[in-house]
Amino acid sequence: MAGELGGQGLSDALVILGAAGVVIPAFARIRISPVIGFILVGAAIGPAGLGLLAQAHPWLDPFTIDDRSRIEPFAEIGILMLLFGIGLELSFRRLWGMRRQVFGLGGAQMLATGLLLGAGLASLGGLSPVSALVLGIALAMSSTAIVMPLAGTSSTTGQTALAILLLQDLSLVPILLLLDAKSGTGALLGVAAGGATMIAGLLLVGRFLLPRLFAQAARTKSPELFLAISLLVLMLASVATGAVGLGAVAGALIAGLLIAETDYHAEVEVITAPLRGLALGIFLITVGMRLDLLALAANWPALLAATLAVLLCKALVVFALLRWRRSRTGTALETGLLMASPSELTLIVLASALAAGVIGAGAAAFWTLVTAIGLTLTPLLAAAGRRVARRFDPQALSSGASVATNMTIIFGFGRVGRIVADMLVEHRRPYLAVDGDIDCVAAAREEQRNVLFGDVARGDVVERFGLSQAAAVVLTMDDPVLTVRLTRDIRAACPAISIIARARDGAHAAQLYKAGATDAVPETMEGSLQMSEALLVDIGVAMGPVIASIHEKRSQLRAQIREAGELVEEPMLGRRR
Template sequence: MTIADLREVLLFLLLAGLAVPLMQRLKVNQMLGFLLLGLVFGPHGLGSWAVQAPWLADITFQDVEGVKHVAELGILFLMFMIGLELSPARVWSLRRDVFGTGVLQVGLTAAAVSAFAFAFGNPPGAALTIGLTLAMSSTAVVMQLLSRGQGLASPLGQACFAILMLQDLAVVPILILVEGLGGNGTGALWPVLLLALAKAALTIAAVYLIGRRVARPMFAAFAVQRQPEVFVALILLLTLGIAAATAAAGLSMALGALLAGLLLADTEFQYEVEMIVEPFRGLLMGLFFMSVGMELDLRTVAEYPFWLPASVVGLLLIKAAVVALLLWRLGVGQAAQAGLLMGQGGEFAFIVLGYAVTAQLLPAQTGQFLLVVVSLSMLAAPGAAALGQRFAQWWETTRGGFTAASAGPGAGERPRAGHIVIGGYGRVGRLVADVLARHGIEHVAIERDHHLVAQGRHDTQNVYSGDASMPHLLARLGIGECAAVVLTMDDPKAALEAVRALRRHYPALPVFARARDETHARLLKGVGANEVISETVESGLQLARFALSSAGMPEGAAGFHIQVERAERIATAAAPLDRLP
């Protein structure tokens, strides 16, 4: 490997490192920013001037195909994260939307777009290919837009996800159909199509049933060692392995990655795995959107100054109208928002259109035109989604519309506001959890020791594997909305690190901690714990009370003296230390 081989990687990291903070500062949508970066630094942007100015070749992307192959990993990890967020029970509850709304969306959109394509002079086979291709939406774009503000948990998000899931399932039948249209083998097409659907159903069932019995025990076996690199290796193995298995069966790799995430959903590793994957996913998703921007050829835009914008707007309006009609039950505002959110073309178009051009089903010029239409529609997606959201808010506030309530939390989902977060699920943590449960107070616990996690999950689903000193992990447990945090860890150093981290990120959050002794209690108070209970002091005071009573002191007097002693020791623990570690 030479420096030239690393040029594309270094350029992407440089652009990401400079652009992301700037976009955050300017409050620019990151997806839109990466699309524009791909357009500017791609082969059709500054790269097109590399012949006249050779130095531009060093600061532009030239190997677009290589970038696209790596960028596809971003889609896989996005789908893996979506699978982690969804419980299998919730996925099953969406089956009517998947096979009802999803099928209708693809069928009606394909019919409408095909009719327009046929009216503009395309042969029937080409028109059908165009309709099926443009009926698909971008999973990466829609999920990225829904991920803000917990949009995936809303009825609108669930309905959009169901449609996207059906679109992923439809990839193989559509590819077979396009292949048949290209080869004029329509006579034997339907048996092959039905066989592919049966194989897809069997593959999904086998992956889930077998993987569910293998994935969790495999993670549990290595969790005892607490080695992050082992977790990273297992996550990559699970995600890429199942994606490769579904691809070998003729299904979408993105669907395989979604199944991989579902295998770990509702397990104790859900949030820990999510924190490990999140940085990789963010970078790779940025690379994916940048690769989409590289596909835009501004010369094609200049050749069709009217038809390109008209085609993009027409595609958005047709798909928005179909989706809004199918989701009318959500209300006018929500239905319109969903339609504009799903209006863009999808990454699937890059595969199908390339194949259709190779099979001479579409002319090369038409294929390039449609690729630019899809790319521009993805570029317009954030603006269309924002417009839909504003329309929904306006409709609901001025026309008396309604906002469908979010689905209630299921097993393994983030608790509602006002819950208690328990750091450590040993003897003391379990006691605290039992008392809270007896009084009907919601709680969620996090524990480093996998054996304790496994024991706790026999009784409750609200115990997760992880480290309480990681605020971003605690944020996934709803710590920003909780009533308090109770730290009960045995390890004094871990408790100190957890209090420090919580005070740094959540200064107003009540934190109650268990201390090993008086010195440890003073340290915990020094770094910001609101209240500290020393296990040695409490056990000693209780034993002292029994001893005083046995020596003849009245019960009331013994209790009074022990209370005075407790108050003095609490005051001592609150005194500042000269030096903290």
């Protein structure tokens, strides 16, 4: 039996990994969100798709998953990883700053949409008031797992959607408690007290323990250890909040927020990104497996009408609330369409309501299909929202300010990086320094310098550190190969940004110019020029002519290096491309 289960598990893993390997590049090539691809793959390989044919055609069995319950635990991990990633992009300071949007806008959206949908279901669907209200609140939720990867957190639309989604995620706990509680408000008060104590304990332990744990991991320079500690924090926080009745989702968000308060959040975000993406893909495949194609074909008019009604109601409520709050028309339209679909949390509430006897099995099955259809349409609605917003308000899509806006980003904070930072401070220009040596970062932070821990050799530095909004980038690392690669990557992503790079010698500087550096400063050349200046002054030449001649010589040498860089066809660092 164990061997059979192991074989099934291996077969399911191969199907999922094969789907990821096909879906992501294929849909990226045709510029369509992979979200749709994963959902469609789930519908195709699930028990309602090819799984129906697998019994008659055994050769299809390796390409199907006939039991959704086997991979749903991994889908739940995908949701936890998603909330963990959202927490990493936030901080308690930023979350506190969003409190009016979260509890004001988010609360108004849940209440208005739930009441409106509930009234419609009670009058047209023949449900009891309680059943209609529960179903209306469940459908009022939107998908954090799909919306946030589509919208991000830097744009105005993304920030508005995040505020609404955070309230919805937090509201899941009391909703489930109300459905499951057997002893009235006493159970709720007990969970609230236990939850508050647990959260306080997590905050206290995380504040003092996490920086020390990640500092040790940083000293080992082991990404595996970073990943292990991150997952340990995620799982312990999820288990802790689940044990007191708050749910694992709350713990995942808190774990991300705790790490976001440390100097290591950017590194953790990069290291966990592939795992978060794969886990989200598994979740989307399970959503697609809920699409019963036969049921869709048999009952498509009612399903289509219900789906359109839910989408229209939710979009109008969000649009009206944002316009009432004086948001731009384009932002309100885009956010309304983005938030129009139901959520994966809707499925959880439906299952709990069914178990509690609040709704019947037929209604639960029908609205589960509606939810799955809506989730599938979310990327299409997001794309339509962007187009509509661009037509009504071209400024609605402008991104929000990044932490790196108008800053100079310094990669490497050794002796060279420190001098550059000192000169920027002298001239009152903001900077952000990044270094992979945790001891160097710790010493700099004690001196109240704006330094962040991060390994620039891994991940996309442009996205991680907001280089598209930076004033300039300074590369001071004593690693010629890495410096050239970063110069090439940054120039490709940010054609207009100034890149000033440290070079070992003239040959290295020529290669940096070819890679796209605005200025490359060879150490050997500058050392020679400084020695020449000191010599000329010491033997009696006037300072003015000396400085003028030094500047002229520097310009001549840079012109020669640039000319050499234009002629370079291969790297000159001891190996060929």
